[in-house]
Amino acid sequence: MTVPGHNGYDREVVQSYIRRHENIEAQILSEKGAMMKKCRDLKADQNAILEEAKDSHGIPKKILRLILKQRDLERKIEDLADGLDDDEADSYDQMLAAIExxxxxxxxxxxxxxAKPKQDxxxxxxxxxxxxxxxxxxxxxxxxxxxxxxxxxxxxx
Structure with missing residues (x-):
């Protein structure tokens, strides 16, 4: 809202909105930083588990990672398939049967x-x-x- 008798907006009001917005932006950045640190810590825990499997039981980390990735992808595929309506699910099943x-x-x-990644x-x-x-x-x-x-x-x- 403009100030009566002026051609513009009240400077203090505009600055107040800007400050409030920038304060929230700073809070968002702080939260992102804290979450990124927490994720790094969790990733370190995952790597420690892989190291433990290798050191304690001789389980190859590469194969274990492959299994974990495959399981993750299988879950994602199941989630996608679960999101289909009945007609889409029937079409999906028919297409899978066709390419089996x-x-x-x-x-x-x-x-x-x-589809395999390759080095040149x-x-x-x-x-x-x-x-x-x-x-x-x-x-x-x-x-x-x-x-x-x-x-x-x-x-x-």
Whole structure:
């Protein structure tokens, strides 16, 4: 609201709003900093767990991280699927059935090879695919062939 007899806004009122807003912004930044520190501490705890698994039981950290990442992605996929309405869920199930087994086809294998992160070593994609096929790790392949439920059942035995 303008001040009667003036062509502008009351300077003190405007400055008051600016100060209040900037104070809240400072509080937000402080909260972000505190939360980031808490997250760093939690991440350090997670890394300590991985180190403990490696040191105490010889569990490879790389494989354990892979399992953790896979479980996280499986949960995200389940959450996405749970958010579908009935018609969408039916379409989703039909599409999954349509592509089931596609990973065994040459096209599916090429897609899987292309999805893997790679370092640029100057080779062509075909050479990378052939090299990946020759260097596959049986332990990782066996792990990847199992569903989460199968791995849990095995661990329970």
């Amino acid at each position: 087994g596609m990973e065994d086809t040459p096209l599916g294998q090429a897609a899987l090879a292309a 070593d100057g080779q062509t994609d075909l050479q990378d695919f052939t090299k990946a096929e020759e260097e596959s790790d049986p332990e990782v392949d066996a792990f990847m062939d199992k569903t989460h439920a199968e791995r849990v059942a095995e661990a329970a035995e």
